[in-house]
Amino acid sequence: MHPKSTVIFATLAAIVLYLVVDISLFHANMPFSVALGENLGARAVVVGLLVFLGGIAFFLLSKDQEEVITPQKEASLHEAIVGIIFSPAPLHVRLEKSLQMVAKALKLEQLVIMQYQSESLKRLYQLNETHPIAQTLMLLDQAPHSPLEKEVLNFHEKKEVSHTLLLHPSGHAVHFALLKAEHLLKPSGILSAVFQKGTTPSLKESEALKFLAQNIAFALSVAQKKEAILRASEQQVDQQLDEDPRFNIFTNFKLRQIILYExxxxxxxxxxxxxxxxxxxxxxxxxxxxxxxxxxxxxKELVALIKASLRNTDVFGVWDENIFAIVLPDIPFQSANALSQKLALLISKKRFEGVGKITCSFGITTFMSPEDTIESFRRRAESALEKAHKEGGDKTEIKLLVSTNHDTR
Structure with missing residues (x-):
């Protein structure tokens, strides 16, 4: 129950209780209608006093709610938000602390952050009494289950900067703000705050929520950049290894070094x-x-089969996600073609666990001119393999610098 409603109810209950006690104790022998008319002056004074006290409590509650955020409190709140967002704590801890602090300062019933993912909205964090911090599924991939979700989708479709509306049928005021930092061209999500029933957010409260949304957007963008840099660094380290740990054969990085040397x-x-x-x-x-x-x-089964069939001078490695390479020093394309036929026959006789028979396609090129580069050399071999795959697979394609293409199988 809202605090103001509680005060009104308590005042009325006190008046009724006073009248019942007064009549039952001092006028029990009189008919009720007669007892009710006795001592009207004294009763009026007591009832007036109770109403006066209830009015004071009601006024104080109203004043407290109207002055939730003073300029001093607003500045202090902004400073606290910045301190939390830029702290060294993990991202989810920073978000949780900032949401809890703002929800308490503004006396919110619910505070939700939703993040754009392509054309969908994902509920990133939800703060309320029953679900303090929760991750949920994409909202646009399923029907909205609550009035708040429906209003969020409406806000998302309208692409408004921010607004306040009544969340029917509950009558709660809801404030929306886009998660958009100053350095970002596009917003990264939506912040929605549900106020207590019967209250409307003031300008200062709206500004505080907007400030929170801007800082959350900044924190999310920094976290995403850090994650991307970390992934790129890990990928670069992996690429610069000499041996792929999955197959125990050379990496693409090492193959390129060997090709340049050859x-x-x-x-x-x-x-x-x-x-x-x-x-x-x-x-x-x-x-x-x-x-x-x-x-x-x-x-892995395929790699082990091929590895056991190569010469010691053949260089075997990973070229791409599903592409393997054999660098053949001192071997012309005719001999490379003969090797591909040998390997294709070997693969055709192998039964792989869980799938049985598989086939492979081969692309071959040879370094034939001083004008050739590692990039043109690479592109020809990849183009030959791509053509073999597109023509149904289980084929070998040869591409040379002089653009001589022929199918040898």
């Missing part, structure tokens, strides 16, 4: 150098049918 040797001594790329046909479909772990196991 290119220089080719230019000095006119040696041959071929590159053979291969990948499992329709691997994306295979990943869709199997678990990621099972698909990786099939790749």
């Amino acid at each position: 290119m220089k040797r080719n230019q000095r001594h006119k040696t041959d150098l071929s590159l053979l790329l291969f990948g499992i046909d329709h691997f994306a479909n295979l990943q869709g049918m199997l678990s990621q772990k099972k698909a990786l196991e099939i790749q």
Whole structure:
């Protein structure tokens, strides 16, 4: 029950209780109608006093609610928000503390942060009495379950900067603010605050919520950038390893170093150098049918089979997600083509656990001119493999610098 309603109810109850006690104790022998008319002056004084006390309590509550945020309190609240958002604590801890502090200062019943993800809204954090901090599913991927969710979707579709509305049928005032920092071109989500029933947010309260939304947007953007930098750093470290830990063969980074070395040797001594790329046909479909772990196991089986069939001088490694490479020093494209046929036959006889038979496609090129570069060398081999895959798989394509293309199978 709202505090103002409680005061009114308590005042009326006190008056009724006083009259009942007075009549039952001092006028019990009289008829009720007669007893009610006795001592009207004294009773009027007591009832007036009770009404006066109730009025004072009502006034104090009204004054307290009207002055939730003074300029001094607003400045203090802003300072506290900044201190929390820029603290070294984890992001979820900072968000939780800032939401709790603002919800307490503004006497909110609910405070929700929702974050855009592509065209959807994800409820990032929710703060209320029953669910202090909760993560939920995409709102736009399911029907909204509450009036607040419906109003959030309406606000999202209208693309308004901020507004206040009545949340029917409950009658709660709700304030929306976009999560948009000054350095961001687009908002990253929505902050919605549900006020106590019967209260309307003041200008200072709206400004405080807007300030909170701006700082949350900034904190989220910084966290996302840190995560992206961390992922890029980890990926760069992985790429610069000599050996892929999944397959125990060379990484793409190491293969490129070896190709550059062999290119220089080719230019000095006119040696041959071929590159053979291969990948499992329709691997994306295979990943869709199997678990990621099972698909990786099939790749490992294939790598072990190929590795046991190569010469000591052949350089075997990972080229891309589903592409493997064999760098063939001192081997012309004709011999590389013969190797691809040998490997294709070997793969056709193998039964892989869980899927049975698989096929692979091969793309081959040879370093033939001083004008050739590692990039043109790479592009030709990748283009040859792509063509073999597109033509149904289980094929070998050869592409040379002079644009001689032929299918050898």
